[in-house]
Amino acid sequence: MANLIEVKNLSKTYINGEIKTKALCGASFKVEKGEFVAIMGPSGSGKSTLMQILGFLDKPTDGEYFFQGKKVENFEDDELSEIRNQEVGFVFQAFNLLPRTSVFENVELPLLYKRGDSRKNKEKINKALEAVSLSHRSSYFSNQISGGQKQRVAIARALVNDPKIIFADEPTGNLDSKSGKMIMEIFQKLNQEGKTIVLITHEKEIAEYARRMIQMEDGKIIKDQMT
Secondary structure (H helix, E strand, O other), rough: OOOEEEEEEEEEEEEEEEEEEEEEEEEEEEOOOEEEEEEEOOOOOOOOHHHHOOOOOOOOOOEEEEEEOEEEHHHHHHHHHHHHHHHEEEEOOOOOOOOOOEEHHHHHHHHHOOOOHHHHHHHHHHHHHHHOOOOOHHOEEHHHOOOHHHHHHHHHHHHHOOEEEEEEOOOOOOOOOOHHHHHOOOOOOOOOOOOEEEEEOOOOHHHOOOOOOEEEEEEEEEEEOOO
């Protein structure tokens, strides 16, 4: 299978006055199309820093990042913006939904970046809501639904542009165990249908839903294995 992501000796150092903090130290790995990878580690291990870089939300201090075979540092800012919108889907712990806005309108948000055919956009939104079994809640406001349903809306929003990859950062962190299980089963189903997923978590039982686990500690990858 083709590599979707390849990183070589990726490092990130934060500088605050005289203090330098190494958050990421020489990470090297590949993610192929269709993989389901969990990046796992305790708080401060560097996993969220790594995801920020992989998701084009931050830049490394050192090392190389290739996305679909192209070196990321060569992309212009407008190219990176388009990749973030069109090629990548994000799911965060805090849902990041707009309050007092309908489920349908929240899922529609990524489509507003580019003017498109309204009928086709509606089809995309409905398809994304069907994928997370929320078609019957499309007209509800986001403050009228449960936490588990909010996260399913966030997944639908991440899916609406049919991205190459979905990054999920602690997607079950604000959910009870039953809702969390449902969310992870949705990710498994999406992966079985061919979607590439990179999951960030500190919970081993959540990481085990993935097919591969990259374990981090003190900014370094200490283990990379199939689950």
